[in-house]
Amino acid sequence: MAKITLNINKKDYPLEVDPQMPLLWAIRDLVGLKGTKYGCGVAQCGACVLHLDGEAVRSCVTKVSRALGKKVVTIEGLSATNSHPVQKAWQEIDVPQCGYCHSGQIMSAAVLLREKPHPTDQDIDNAMAGNICRCGTYLRIREAIHMAASLQKKTGLED
Amino acid sequence: MDKDRTYLNRRSFLKASILSGGGMMLTVSWLSSFRSADKTEILGMVDQWSSLNGYIHILPDNKVKLICPNPEFGQNVMTSLPMMLAEELDVDWKNVTVEMGPHDPIKLGAQFTGGSNSVRMYWRPLREAGAAARQMLREAAAESWNVPVSEVRTKAGMLTHASGKSASYGDMASSAARVPLPKDLKLKAPQDFSIISKSKKNVEIEKITSGKPIFGLDYSVDGMLIAMIQHPPAFGMKLKSFDSSETLKMPGIKDVFTLKLYGDDFEQGGFDTRTFNDLLVVVGNSTWEVINARKKLVANWETAGDVRETVVGRAGKREVTVPGALESTSTQMQQMKEYARKPAQELRRDGDPEAAFKNAAQVIERTFNAPFLAHNCMEPMNFFAHVTSEKALVAGPLQAPGWSEPTLAKLLNLPADKIEIQMTRMGGGFGRRAYGHYLYEAALISKKVSAPVKLMYTREDDMTYGIYRPMYTATYRAALDANKKLIAFHVKGGGIPEHPVHANRFPAGAVDNYLAEGWQIPSNITIGAFRAPRSNFNAAAEQSFLDEVAEAAGKDPIAFRLELLKRAKEKPVGQNNEYDADRYAGVLELVRDKSDWKKPDNEKYNRGVAAYFCHNSYAAHVVDMVMRDGQPYVERVFSAMDCGIVINPDAATNMVQGAVVDGIGNALYGRLTHKEGAAQQSNFHNYRMIRMNEVPKRIQVHFVQNDLDPTGLGEPPFPPVFGAVANALYRLKGKRFYNQPFRDELESAI
Numbered sequence: 001m002a003k004i005t006l007n008i009n010k011k012d013y014p015l016e017v018d019p020q021m022p023l024l025w026a027i028r029d030l031v032g033l034k035g036t037k038y039g040c041g042v043a044q045c046g047a048c049v050l051h052l053d054g055e056a057v058r059s060c061v062t063k064v065s066r067a068l069g070k071k072v073v074t075i076e077g078l079s080a081t082n083s084h085p086v087q088k089a090w091q092e093i094d095v096p097q098c099g100y101c102h103s104g105q106i107m108s109a110a111v112l113l114r115e116k117p118h119p120t121d122q123d124i125d126n127a128m129a130g131n132i133c134r135c136g137t138y139l140r141i142r143e144a145i146h147m148a149a150s151l152q153k154k155t156g157l158e159d
Numbered sequence: 160m161d162k163d164r165t166y167l168n169r170r171s172f173l174k175a176s177i178l179s180g181g182g183m184m185l186t187v188s189w190l191s192s193f194r195s196a197d198k199t200e201i202l203g204m205v206d207q208w209s210s211l212n213g214y215i216h217i218l219p220d221n222k223v224k225l226i227c228p229n230p231e232f233g234q235n236v237m238t239s240l241p242m243m244l245a246e247e248l249d250v251d252w253k254n255v256t257v258e259m260g261p262h263d264p265i266k267l268g269a270q271f272t273g274g275s276n277s278v279r280m281y282w283r284p285l286r287e288a289g290a291a292a293r294q295m296l297r298e299a300a301a302e303s304w305n306v307p308v309s310e311v312r313t314k315a316g317m318l319t320h321a322s323g324k325s326a327s328y329g330d331m332a333s334s335a336a337r338v339p340l341p342k343d344l345k346l347k348a349p350q351d352f353s354i355i356s357k358s359k360k361n362v363e364i365e366k367i368t369s370g371k372p373i374f375g376l377d378y379s380v381d382g383m384l385i386a387m388i389q390h391p392p393a394f395g396m397k398l399k400s401f402d403s404s405e406t407l408k409m410p411g412i413k414d415v416f417t418l419k420l421y422g423d424d425f426e427q428g429g430f431d432t433r434t435f436n437d438l439l440v441v442v443g444n445s446t447w448e449v450i451n452a453r454k455k456l457v458a459n460w461e462t463a464g465d466v467r468e469t470v471v472g473r474a475g476k477r478e479v480t481v482p483g484a485l486e487s488t489s490t491q492m493q494q495m496k497e498y499a500r501k502p503a504q505e506l507r508r509d510g511d512p513e514a515a516f517k518n519a520a521q522v523i524e525r526t527f528n529a530p531f532l533a534h535n536c537m538e539p540m541n542f543f544a545h546v547t548s549e550k551a552l553v554a555g556p557l558q559a560p561g562w563s564e565p566t567l568a569k570l571l572n573l574p575a576d577k578i579e580i581q582m583t584r585m586g587g588g589f590g591r592r593a594y595g596h597y598l599y600e601a602a603l604i605s606k607k608v609s610a611p612v613k614l615m616y617t618r619e620d621d622m623t624y625g626i627y628r629p630m631y632t633a634t635y636r637a638a639l640d641a642n643k644k645l646i647a648f649h650v651k652g653g654g655i656p657e658h659p660v661h662a663n664r665f666p667a668g669a670v671d672n673y674l675a676e677g678w679q680i681p682s683n684i685t686i687g688a689f690r691a692p693r694s695n696f697n698a699a700a701e702q703s704f705l706d707e708v709a710e711a712a713g714k715d716p717i718a719f720r721l722e723l724l725k726r727a728k729e730k731p732v733g734q735n736n737e738y739d740a741d742r743y744a745g746v747l748e749l750v751r752d753k754s755d756w757k758k759p760d761n762e763k764y765n766r767g768v769a770a771y772f773c774h775n776s777y778a779a780h781v782v783d784m785v786m787r788d789g790q791p792y793v794e795r796v797f798s799a800m801d802c803g804i805v806i807n808p809d810a811a812t813n814m815v816q817g818a819v820v821d822g823i824g825n826a827l828y829g830r831l832t833h834k835e836g837a838a839q840q841s842n843f844h845n846y847r848m849i850r851m852n853e854v855p856k857r858i859q860v861h862f863v864q865n866d867l868d869p870t871g872l873g874e875p876p877f878p879p880v881f882g883a884v885a886n887a888l889y890r891l892k893g894k895r896f897y898n899q900p901f902r903d904e905l906e907s908a909i
Contacts, residue, residue, distance in 0.1 A: 040843050090364070099374075136816065
């Protein structure tokens, strides 16, 4: 066990934790933020995607120790008012069915859009193939990413 | 809508009460059964829909809070059911908030999500609840204004009179609660709907996009412990002994113990299916600690042998022997081939099929196979329980709380009124969460450790100890006469451990000589409902077979089906044909037209068509396949649905699109196999799921426009996708695909 501080969504959380613990479980069980989801535990489904210094990582296989000194952003911190272009597009297209995988989908899509502001379908296929949606909402995810790209162009990315 | 009006009045009673903070709570109880007058309605799941209640809260500020009775697993009932209430209540949807109700069958009815039943079972009751509340509000206004009630009008939560008087529902709610209960109610005609059939956003969309803790796995209380079960390594095995000393040394671990789920003389209900009865449990402070500590368990397992179980289902009480053998897929396949040759149970017979086959000019015989499928809900099985000697609070993802509660009461030895079941949003269900064993497990663990506990299955637990879609096979035979006319049809289907045959569905009723038979092989591998049980195999096999028969008859596959349906309509063969031939033909015609089935431009696509009837609805798809990067790829799909009135068109479209994607994925990739009782797939690295790069560019969904009472939608579009994919693959590869998942034969064919 080690005493560490995680910076999550711009807030410091002092924790006493096994540094080997995956970030996913530290955030869910110890910090208590439940938006980041467990789906497979082996980096196969993408339900646990969050941002580590702006990079999309699978928190189920990312040790807490890797997050030291870095900025963690979870779905709860993607925007202050649920208004990141990706969130807005998701709401507008009404993408989810059960909704469980969508934290991870949205967090993956947000990084895609930062890196490729105007993604093609092929870009979306490449970037999002790591996120499973069991309900099969992929077509709406694709549509929402395109919409988010145009929203982003209009309004700019929220900090 | 005369049918609705007569349905309502005499059978209903209503109670209203005034909330302590003002406003009106209307509780509506129905004594009626909700079986439709429509003879073709097949409820097919349970007989419990004999009473139902709905909640409407109207607050003084004119906000309306509607309670959704049914658990939500992505079919969007939290939006569609309240839409039905709001329509007849006549309120502004913008002023409506929705909450998931607790399990409360007295006030909220059957509360069962499954069998594509939610909208069907609540269609009348919720509109009646809305209409009753509106009527009471009008009467209250009439009394207050001293005008005839017939002159009081409503619009979007406001009451008005030609004299200029007006009041909000909130203003009148307290008085309305004192109004005698309406004896007769008039429901709106479909052409007057202003909320129903107008797309509304998912009422929980903002919670989902901001990561609110709405799922079962998110449920948490102070002091909650985490529990996991170490299951045997294979079906057919049980715990012999264990050593937990290393586990108990691990940080955060509270306890390791064994638990028997059901006692020796326990009578299992039809949905009490569980994977294993003797449970080895690890309890600790946090998920990661329990995951690690569980790995340190030293457990010795032994074969369980045959197990006797008592099951009390709809067919009464029966003793079941679950065989103890450690089963492997290869031997199961062999066993199925042997059973397929044996005599089977006759399920339906029309005419003289044996003579017709004997005299046929041509007989086509084909056998189709499909594997076990894991549900793979994105949220693995889990449940919260806090059980004390006096009461139990349980919360989590559950499709049928009403089926689980009696069993839980028995297991905990508590009266039902001391058990509170809260239904969280489910991260998928697909039938899996109709089986509440993980809830019972959580409750017994909580009782044992005297603390609030979250039982959690890892993905590996969830996949390898599932309640799977059964393994199926069916041999179809068709007899053509010298004029290539279909004169006889025979299906003999079997499965482990149940057969798939729906004997009274198309093409039954359309062929003079017809025989349906079924057989089954018992197994210790646990099975249960999986999105459109049995249909999800039948549609694949039968619709693929009919495609081949149409080809042999020299006919277009859609025209061939339409000819059969014409026969079924004009001169139906036999009794108990479940489907309406007109509506079945309707979706085929719609998909034919919308897909430009015969347009030469579309010749670049390898087109497959399939249609199916289940859950009282009709679905047809045209799948357009191309080769892309050396792989077959479904580029676009056209879907036609007839599910009567569509409550929430955009959400319904989403669900059909999802069913198409789910169908393509399972047809091409879905498979769970066993070796000596052990599942050979354990996570998404070896259980292939369809992904973003494999889904169509476009899925165009069309609904037949009619004003018939709504029928199922969550399941019906799913089964025929398999058949359409198989038929498109045939056009692409020039060979037929009989064995699911098709990926295997595709890879060997490439």
